[in-house]
Amino acid sequence: MKIKGVLIDITGVLYESGEGFGHVIEKSVEAIQRLQSSGVPFRLLTNESSTSKEVLLKKLHYHGYNFNGEDIFSPIPAVKSIIKSSNLRPYVLVHNDVVSEFDEFDNSDPTCLVLGDADSEFSFQNMNKAFNVLLSMKKPILFSLGKGYYIWKIGICLLNELFYDSRKYYRHNNKLVLDVGAFTAALEYACDIKATVIGKPSAQYFEVALNDLNVSPNEAVMIGDDINSDIGGAQKCGLKGILVKTGKFTPEILESSSVTPDFVADNLWHAVDYLLSNDN
Amino acid sequence: MKIMSVLSKRIGYVLIDLSGTLHIEDLPIPGAIESLQKLRDSQNLKLKFVTNTTKESKQTLLSRLTRTGFNIEEKEVFTSLTAARKLLENRNLRPFYMLSEDALNDFSGINSDEPNAVVVGLAPTEFHYENMTKAFRLLLDGSTLVAIHKARYYKRKDGLALGPGAFVTALEYSAGVKAEVVGKPEAAFFLSALSDVGGTPEETVMIGDDAKDDVEGALKAGLNAILVKTGKYRQEDENTIEPKPTFVAENFSKAVEFILNHNQ
Structure with missing residues (x-):
């Protein structure tokens, strides 16, 4: 080949x-x-x-x-190209460092929600706002930038279902934190929808x-x-x-x-x- | 009113929902105070008041009931928080709480050093990234996840808000675990409330206004169940569930009448 x-x-x-x-x-x-x-x-x-x-x-x-x-x-570039080609207006809940990547879009009366690894931006208020934005859409569209279970925060190591391994990581550096997948699952459950995973x-x-x-x-x-x-x-x-x-x-x-x-x-x-x- | 199925046994135990069945906020459902007294006066009937609460302690519930004109004692009340407490005690679990301050009152005396369980109720102020991460790490280390219940959302003055179910799901997803749900409509909830008064499911009837959580849940646990058309009841609710209610009553008074007639 x-x-x-x-x-x-x-x-x-x-x-x-x-x-x-x-x-x-x-x-x-x-x-x-x-x-x-x-x-x-x-x-x-x-x-x-x-x-x-x-x-x-x-x-x-x-x-x-x-x-x-x-x-x-x-x-992020992948979801941006989808938003552009589908003519969507995004509401974004992403890390503060990358919010500006979405500046070019009209975000009034949003037609889709973009959820990324938002780190400490995942507060009840922000999640609740995202939930209500989804509810306000005629046909809720949720883009999840990856759907990682959790992150080894020093790097960007996404771990899947590998508990043997993950626990080892966790014990060694105590830096294992929730990734976007957790919060995607929360919104999927609350709105009874399925996210489109970009990742x-x-x-x-x-x-x-x-x-x-x-x-x-x-x-x-x-x-x-x-x-x-x-x-x-x-x-x-x-x-x-x-x-x-x-x-x-x-x-x-x-x-x-x-x-x-x-x-x-x-x-x-x-x-x-x-x-x-x-x-x- | 029609009888949906025929009770075979004499009723010895009655489980009664609170909000929407006995009262709506601070107002009693018309006739409910008197009917409850009738039920108490009748011989050989044991009562338990059962409710899903994720943020209010028993004391808070009781003071509302007293204000509303009901005479109910603390030991007669069994809530989803009581069920959670029982579960923790039975299995010697030491919880990390994601609960409102008021709800915590129902867990006084429980050892929570070095947690090996996570208990999730309705506590918007507790659902922040740091706490969620702490809960998640405990779960990865093998802790038990206990959900008071799994409501998707709830009504607030300013509209709908994310319910505990969403945050429970987030933890389930990331840690690869399943929560144990302790509130209605889980069968364990009804059986646990019942074991407090010593009844068997067949000689017990549940009275409530929520077709799914009160009636369907109780029926599935083997109890009899009466749906009352007050509180959150909407037309045709009885047709949305399976099995069908033992009886559908206009209100709590009619439900009591049904029970007393049956026992005659």
Whole structure:
């Protein structure tokens, strides 16, 4: 199979979460350089919705990566393009740092609600306001930027159903907090509606990213450290999935998961090496 | 008025809903005070007053009842908070509370050091990010999630507001757990109230104005149930539930009449 496009998760693949900016994963910078010079198009695919692209780029630059804005595919630009093309007027409950991303839209008499990782903005008042905004819509539309269960707050590590793993994280740094999924679930329950999830593992999200690359799913591969969100999500959409043994990877998670990656790589370098050598 | 099903046994126990059945805010339902007295005067009937409350303590409920003209004792009242307290005591749980200050009065004396349970009622001031995160971490560590009930929303003076059910769902989703709901219409609620007076479901009747929470819930728990057409009752409510009410009464007085006639 010739790979014509690559999607790459950020946290746990390019760098590890930790104090401050965390630390870079060995040989990942070289792997990206190799991919960049190979000419195979790629996108960094993240569920991050609480930092702007600029901040994310700076963080990656700090670790030695050279990306530009269009290399990154994140939920906010994705939801903005949906809002534009469907002519919607959004009410947003997102992190203070990214509220301005939605300045361009008319937000009077809203026709959809955008819920992101709003962190401490998730107060009763704000949630109640969001609830009433949904009730005021003829046909309530709720966009959830990802639907993560919880976040390891030092980084942007989304954890799925992996309690063995998560408890370990929790005990070590005491920084595990609720993610947007909790509050999406609350509004879904209160209004008896289903949210449209803009983020991994939603198939729609992978599709929009592939459209951006102009490749079809069977010509593309996803590289990530989350067996459910990255690998499971990609495979459901028809992509191949390569799991890396960095980030949140543990042998126990791989063993107990119902998802079987197409390939398991030691790290991003190994994954890129596998792809490019297979290619030749 | 028509009899929907025939009671086989003599009624020995009556569970009575409060708001909408005996009173509406500070006004008694016409005839309810006198009918309650009739019920008390009748031989061999045991009463329990049962209600879903997520933010008011028993004391607050009682003082409203007294103000309204009812003569009801504290030990006769069984609320969803009582049910939660019983659950905590029976299983030796130490709670982290997301409850209003008034509701907390019903939990005095319960040890809450090093919590291994999360109790969620209606407490807008407690539903902030920090508390939600604290509750979530406790749940990840294996704590039991107890919901007073799972209302989606409730009516406030300024319109509808998010109910405890929404926040319970948020915690369930993120921690991958299921809450134990203790209020009406859970079968456990009715059985627990009943065990307080020692009755069996077949010889008990529940009287209430809420077709789903009072009547359907009680019937599903094996009790008999009378729906009264006061309070939140809306036309045709009796047809929206399954099984059908034992009896549909105009009001509490008619419900009492039905019981006393049956027992004659």
